[in-house]
Amino acid sequence: MVSKRLREIPASGTVSISDLVSHLRAQGADLISFSMGEPDFVTPDNIRDACKESLDAGFTHYTPSAGIPELRKAVASMAFSNNKIHCTAQNVLITPCKHAIFMTALAYLDPGDEVILPDPSWVSYEACIKLAGAKPRYVPTKFDENFIIDPGRISEAITPKTKMILLNSPSNPTGSVMPYKTVKDIAKIAIENNLMVLSDEIYESIIYNGKHFSIAAMPDMFDRTITISGLSKTYAMTGWRIGWAIASESNIKEINKLQTHSISCCVSFTQPAAVEAITGPQKEKEAMVREFRKRRNLAVDLIREIKGLDVNVPKGAFYLFPRYDSKVKSDILCTKMLEEAHVAVTPGSAFGPSGEGFFRISYATSEDQIQEGFSRIKKFMLSL
Numbered sequence: 001m002v003s004k005r006l007r008e009i010p011a012s013g014t015v016s017i018s019d020l021v022s023h024l025r026a027q028g029a030d031l032i033s034f035s036m037g038e039p040d041f042v043t044p045d046n047i048r049d050a051c052k053e054s055l056d057a058g059f060t061h062y063t064p065s066a067g068i069p070e071l072r073k074a075v076a077s078m079a080f081s082n083n084k085i086h087c088t089a090q091n092v093l094i095t096p097c098k099h100a101i102f103m104t105a106l107a108y109l110d111p112g113d114e115v116i117l118p119d120p121s122w123v124s125y126e127a128c129i130k131l132a133g134a135k136p137r138y139v140p141t142k143f144d145e146n147f148i149i150d151p152g153r154i155s156e157a158i159t160p161k162t163k164m165i166l167l168n169s170p171s172n173p174t175g176s177v178m179p180y181k182t183v184k185d186i187a188k189i190a191i192e193n194n195l196m197v198l199s200d201e202i203y204e205s206i207i208y209n210g211k212h213f214s215i216a217a218m219p220d221m222f223d224r225t226i227t228i229s230g231l232s233k234t235y236a237m238t239g240w241r242i243g244w245a246i247a248s249e250s251n252i253k254e255i256n257k258l259q260t261h262s263i264s265c266c267v268s269f270t271q272p273a274a275v276e277a278i279t280g281p282q283k284e285k286e287a288m289v290r291e292f293r294k295r296r297n298l299a300v301d302l303i304r305e306i307k308g309l310d311v312n313v314p315k316g317a318f319y320l321f322p323r324y325d326s327k328v329k330s331d332i333l334c335t336k337m338l339e340e341a342h343v344a345v346t347p348g349s350a351f352g353p354s355g356e357g358f359f360r361i362s363y364a365t366s367e368d369q370i371q372e373g374f375s376r377i378k379k380f381m382l383s384l
């Protein structure tokens with residue numbers, strides 16, 4: 001009875017592993033999980049207090065479908081001050097980040113359209129593209145090039161059916177950060193070929209080296225770009241499901257049509273808290289990024305001590321994407337690692353064909369867990 005559309009789509013690789021980890025832990029398993037891309041910190045107090053206040057004030061009804069005006073305005077000001085995207089509240093739609101990606105695919109892709117995206121890239125892009133009836137066209141990125149997408153390879157992948165380029169910098173799963181010149185060259189390609197760009201910038205604040213550049217801020221790019229970001233990773237707010245899309249007013253109206261027919265609006269009482277997150281003190285956010293940097297350095301050092309693994313030092317996000325020296329397929333390797341070493345990681349193949357031979361580690365967890373997890377991985381790799 002299941003639709004043809006859905007039959008082709010596997011469940012999310014990242015979410016499935018995380019569900020499995022919860023299930024095994026509930027049965028008493030002593031697991032170390034590097035699976036889910038989720039900060040282990042608790043959302044800062046000022047943000048939780050703002051949420052409690054809005055609940056106590058009875059702010060528990062529908063909001064305008066595109067979000068409360070104060071939050072749309074706060075997001076627009078932040079997008080201008082941090083990323084030089086010239087926009088106003090009317091250019092912002094408040095919605096969970098993943099839903100924004102899903103709605104953008106439904107709003108702009110027709111059956112037969114092609115979307116160019118980096119390989120490897122996050123597990124749900126391919127699903128969203130296929131659910132809209134379109135085709136993903138992967139452009140390989142390479143370990144030896146720090147997984148930075150090559151604009152020349154994007155040009156080669158363009159066909160008369162190409163409708164959109166999908167970007168994600170800092171990248172999940174590789175942690176690569178696109179330099180200015182790459183962003184500029186891709187903007188040129190998008191303009192010359194009249195393509196839209198979906199730019200997922202959810203890790204924009206988690207950068208250790210280099211700087212984040214929004215493609216929507218490049219000349220003549222705003223009207224053809226949908227920029228997506230949110231609070232989940234920056235403020236440890238994954239469970240709140242709150243983010244946004246930034247685009248031209250007419251694009252926001254179109255995407256919002258889908259919002260009115262799906263979730264109606266984002267959860268009401270989280271929205272004033274999101275205003276507090278963006279406009280309130282930023283010290284805790286900065287401390288979290290400092291902590292992620294320490295963990296990245298520790299995890300890279302520990303991986304480099306393990307024979308059979310090789311890793312780049314990522315410039316952003318909180319993932320490592322090590323290459324392993326074995327012919328075993330990554331999904332089999334990761335299942336074995338879970339069963340034998342009790343460490344959960346995500347197989348590289350979940351992120352696209354170029355991810356085969358790699359696995360992803362989310363190091364958004366404590367230093368103790370990192371130490372213990374890598375000592376287990378070390379023993380496991382020796383046993384292979």
Ligand code: GLU
Nearest residue numbers: 012014015035036037172
């Ligand atoms: N984006 C995170 C990850 O890749 C959370 C899970 C998901 O949405 O896929 O682990």
